[in-house]
């Protein structure tokens with residue numbers, strides 16, 4: 707059987723730019739802030755939200771805002787819990803803790 711068109715197919719790298727940033731990143735809640743406020747990961751990467759008890763004892767939620775297509779499911783109010791979310795699409799995904807006004811962050815997926 708004759709193989710046609712096989713030349714250069716294997717071993718050639720696609721010309722797309724190499725994604726940058728880590729595959730998994732932790733976002734902490736030291737007080738009523740997300741840290742880091744802006745987290746950069748690769749497409750397909752995971753953010754682990756390490757939700758601690760807030761100074762008011764209530765905990766935090768993560769509500770993805772702006773109606774960005776491909777945003778993961780929001781996280782309800784929790785404390786002393788880690789919840790992971792995977793980002794399968796490129797883009798910038800803003801989110802807020804609605805328990806604490808001004809507690810905002812975003813995920814940049816490269």
Ligand SMILES: [Cu+2]
Pocket residue numbers: 738760765766767803804805806809
């Ligand atoms: Cu909060």
